Amino acid sequence: MLTKHSSMAAMPGAGPGAGSNLLFLRESELRLAQDLMFFGYRDFTAGPDRLLEELAMGRAHHRVLHFVGRRPGITVGDLLAILAITKQSLGRVLQPMIEDGYVTQAAGRTDKRQRLLSLTDKGAALERRLYDCQREWVMRAYREAGPAAVEGFRRVMRGLMGDEARAELEILERSGS
């Protein structure tokens, strides 16, 4: 199933437009992509990781803070779908965060089974500190690269996402405006 595109990889003139060849699909270019994703993601998360360590939290806590902050009132089920982890794995980080006053639960209005999650002021404050950390880092990269490169970055990253992730991203973009 992953072999359907195999044939045309090394055919420069096969794409739309004879001038825009597909040399960027050569092996060395794709190897570079692997390296970039490894180093890039590692250093992208390094700042928040350092900050979280002082609070005895991990990357999983950051993800909860981020996505609950992004979609206040999100249900547990929706959060599980976004994170793509099990209820137990989420519970282990979420419950302490509720007890420590970073996240609040509220019963759903239409469906009282649901627990709508939101950040408390304390949670929002921590999330913002973590955000600021990444903001500085990303801004540096964005500024160095320029607006056109940023647009390209977004297009490629979107392309690296599967259908489910694209759908979830759309919802996030809508609610986050």
Add this chain to the structure above:
Amino acid sequence: MLTKHSSMAAMPGAGPGAGSNLLFLRESELRLAQDLMFFGYRDFTAGPDRLLEELAMGRAHHRVLHFVGRRPGITVGDLLAILAITKQSLGRVLQPMIEDGYVTQAAGRTDKRQRLLSLTDKGAALERRLYDCQREWVMRAYREAGPAAVEGFRRVMRGLMGDEARAELEILERSGS
């Protein structure tokens, strides 16, 4: 909550050049970057992860296969520096891979203390299967986005890397091409 971002973030004409504004540095744009990195990296690694699971291996094994394949004859110390993990963490995945015949050790020529690591045929074959998996995925994204976007993607990812990672990437690019 998602407060608009104070001072200069919402001032289109503040940057250098009235036409090329810095709107891509607004909060919502940087939030998007966080989402893209999360979903993008997750789905980028999903293919290899599925393949590795059948062989009772994890992402750590993939990283070893990738970087040893990228720099045959790499020393243990250099590999540790690239992965940025401890000797013990590496040893736990590397030793079984040597015993199972995926990786070979050779004493250094000038310095006999060093163990130069390389992939066996078996290791190279597995690495290629994993590579092909990601190749299909990345090619899809690259083709959808186009050459200009790919160039932008690379620029931004490089910008997201720290100085050490940039130096290591340069070595990889030299030996890899």
Add this chain to the structure above:
DNA sequence: AATGTTTGGTCAGCATTGTTGACGCTTCTC
């Protein structure tokens, strides 16, 4: 109203992959 489904919480156990600290070889360097 009875029954079954959905949403969420929780217990117990396990795997992977990261961490520290300590110790012991072999080999290189001074």
Add this chain to the structure above:
DNA sequence: GAGAAGCGTCAACAATGCTGACCAAACATT
């Protein structure tokens, strides 16, 4: 010959995934 460097390994621990099982409250359907 002494010390440093490169590598391997033991023991213990932490974070974050997983499965399977089971429970309660609320909803939905018959």
